[in-house]
Amino acid sequence: MNKVITSVRILTTTHNALDGIMLDMSPSIVVTAAVGLLMLLGLLTFRSASSDNNLPGVPQFKGLPILGAMPMYFKHGMPQLLSKLIAIGDDGISYVNIVNNILVSLHGPAMVREVLAYPEQVASREGDPGRMSWSPFYTLRRLIGHSLFNEVGPEISNHRNVFIREFNTTKSNSEKFDSTAKIATAHANAMTGEVPTDEVDIRSSADNFAIALWGETLYANPNYYLGGRVLSLSEVIITLVGNPWPSVCSEAKVRAKVADVIEKTIGNLVEYEQENPSASLKTIRNLSVMTGGGLTGLLSKFAFELANFNLFGGHHSIGSNITWAFVELDKHPRCLAKLMAEISSVDTTDFTNVNSNMPYLDAIFMEINRLYPTVHATVRVINREIKLDSSKKPVILKPGMLIYLSYLHLHTSPEFWDPDAGVFVPERLLGGYQKDQPFMPFGYGPRSCVGYKFAILAAKQYLVTLLQTHQVDVKDHDHEMRVDTLLETTKPVAVKVTHRS
Numbered sequence: 404m405n406k407v408i409t410s411v412r413i414l415t416t417t418h419n420a421l422d423g424i425m426l427d428m429s430p431s432i433v434v435t436a437a438v439g440l441l442m443l444l445g446l447l448t449f450r451s452a453s454s455d456n457n458l459p460g461v462p463q464f465k466g467l468p469i470l471g472a473m474p475m476y477f478k479h480g481m482p483q484l485l486s487k488l489i490a491i492g493d494d495g496i497s498y499v500n501i502v503n504n505i506l507v508s509l510h511g512p513a514m515v516r517e518v519l520a521y522p523e524q525v526a527s528r529e530g531d532p533g534r535m536s537w538s539p540f541y542t543l544r545r546l547i548g549h550s551l552f553n554e555v556g557p558e559i560s561n562h563r564n565v566f567i568r569e570f571n572t573t574k575s576n577s578e579k580f581d582s583t584a585k586i587a588t589a590h591a592n593a594m595t596g597e598v599p600t601d602e603v604d605i606r607s608s609a610d611n612f613a614i615a616l617w618g619e620t621l622y623a624n625p626n627y628y629l630g631g632r633v634l635s636l637s638e639v640i641i642t643l644v645g646n647p648w649p650s651v652c653s654e655a656k657v658r659a660k661v662a663d664v665i666e667k668t669i670g671n672l673v674e675y676e677q678e679n680p681s682a683s684l685k686t687i688r689n690l691s692v693m694t695g696g697g698l699t700g701l702l703s704k705f706a707f708e709l710a711n712f713n714l715f716g717g718h719h720s721i722g723s724n725i726t727w728a729f730v731e732l733d734k735h736p737r738c739l740a741k742l743m744a745e746i747s748s749v750d751t752t753d754f755t756n757v758n759s760n761m762p763y764l765d766a767i768f769m770e771i772n773r774l775y776p777t778v779h780a781t782v783r784v785i786n787r788e789i790k791l792d793s794s795k796k797p798v799i800l801k802p803g804m805l806i807y808l809s810y811l812h813l814h815t816s817p818e819f820w821d822p823d824a825g826v827f828v829p830e831r832l833l834g835g836y837q838k839d840q841p842f843m844p845f846g847y848g849p850r851s852c853v854g855y856k857f858a859i860l861a862a863k864q865y866l867v868t869l870l871q872t873h874q875v876d877v878k879d880h881d882h883e884m885r886v887d888t889l890l891e892t893t894k895p896v897a898v899k900v901t902h903r904s
């Protein structure tokens with residue numbers, strides 16, 4: 404343990420100074436030190452194929468000898484490296500070596516769909532841990548444990564179906580509609596109670612709304628967001644997942660906090676159940692019962708994993724939807740006016756209206772999801788050699804290769820959309836997208852998002868409620884995107900909220 408911690412420190416120092424060291428130290432020392440330490444950490448193993456000519460005929464981004472793009476990856480992170488790869492891969496494919504691991508960028512729609520449709524025996528999120536342990540999904544597993552997110556094996560379709568029934572059907576959403584409306588109203592009203600009201604950080608307000616909503620839905624606890632613990636924990640997890648530098652100390656702290664929050668939350672749920680023996684089951688209990696748990700007491704393994712996962716997933720996506728919607732509506736008053744007209748033309752207390760009779764509202768969220776997919780890229784690790792059928796030239800993907808798939812590129816490249824692909828025009832998605840347009844904000848294939856309907860409905864209800872009750876003015880007009888682990892804004896989006904009288 405101690406040995407590992409020390410090496411992390413050394414490694415961090417090496418990282419910060421890597422460029423400098425490169426200039427005045429013999430390269431072989433750097434290589435030996437850095438590679439040795441990485442191996443110690445289990446970051447690199449030497450089982451993958453040797454690094455030359457791994458993908459004949461495919462453009463290769465040239466890094467340093469032996470290290471490949473490692474210094475760049477450590478210095479700037481994956482998103483930067485990815486954009487370099489996309490820039491050189493004209494046919495939708497390019498690759499780079501990182502020591503002797505191979506990172507492939509696939510950014511042509513057909514190839515992306517092909518890889519996302521592979522069964523887990525061919526490609527999975529984490530890959531084989533003996534061969535590959537640098538997929539970000541691996542860090543996520545260390546932090547929040549095993550979950551539906553990285554689960555593989557025969558049980559997964561059963562678990563997915565349980566989740567889909569609870570969160571991705573019209574019936575389940577209609578049942579959650581009223582409590583969502585109540586929480587949205589409470590949170591919208593609370594905004595004007597905050598001081599000063601012209602500095603509300605819209606993203607954390609919306610994130611907190613989502614946390615409260617999950618708290619109520621899963622655990623009968625609409626106060627789940629209070630104290631900011633859940634929000635700050637999720638921020639830390641998001642940051643660590645995207646960090647190329649594993650930190651043994653901070654990971655252990657996060658795990659302890661996750662366990663602590665979950666223990667208290669489930670404790671509260673059990674108390675609620677004892678006090679309200681005839682109330683209908685809260686969703687986490689229902690999920691637990693459906694996956695083998697009892698009617699009281701401890702949760703099933705699956706429900707427990709979902710609880711862990713929910714500390715990280717499910718609220719920031721709602722917060723980002725809302726944030727970007729306000730950023731774009733601020734720039735396009737014409738769209739805001741159209742939306743306000745639609746809002747006042749229907750009864751928004753009726754589930755069916757909000758769910759399916761507000762085409763302009765739908766188009767706005769689709770356009771937001773096209774331009775700013777929170778999950779801007781995903782990865783797959785190849786487990787079994789396979790020929791990529793949809794590439795122009797013959798390409799064989801080999802075990803251990805890490806495949807990066809950029810949704811952001813697919814969504815915003817004029818190659819697949821109109822020349823104005825970078826501009827917010829909700830009208831282009833009125834009535835849906837064309838089959839040949841690569842629109843995948845919820846992923847694609849057997850691992851697509853299972854909570855999307857619930858999240859979108861919640862985001863729509865929050866936006867509608869807020870606009871009905873408040874005038875919202877975005878303070879600055881220069882917000883841009885920052886590609887990090889997730890897609891973020893360059894700075895917090897402050898809004899001024901005024902109660903409509």
Ligand SMILES: *[C@@H]1O[C@H](CO)[C@@H](O)[C@H](O)[C@H]1NC(C)=O
Pocket residue numbers: 568569575684689692
């Ligand atoms: C769980 O929820 C489903 C609907 O989503 C319902 O049909 C089922 O009866 C619930 N189970 C329990 C034990 O309440």
Ligand SMILES: *[C@@H]1O[C@H](CO)[C@@H](O)[C@H](O)[C@H]1NC(C)=O
Pocket residue numbers: 717720721722723724725727771772775776777778844845852854855858859862
């Ligand atoms: C909006 O929410 C959905 C569902 O959670 C998510 O998949 C999507 O990435 C989010 N989009 C934005 C722009 O935040």
Ligand SMILES: *[C@@H]1O[C@H](CO)[C@@H](O)[C@H](O)[C@H]1NC(C)=O
Pocket residue numbers: 567571851852853855856
């Ligand atoms: C969730 O619902 C949407 C809309 O009905 C559907 O397109 C999507 O495939 C569903 N997702 C899953 C995983 O079932």
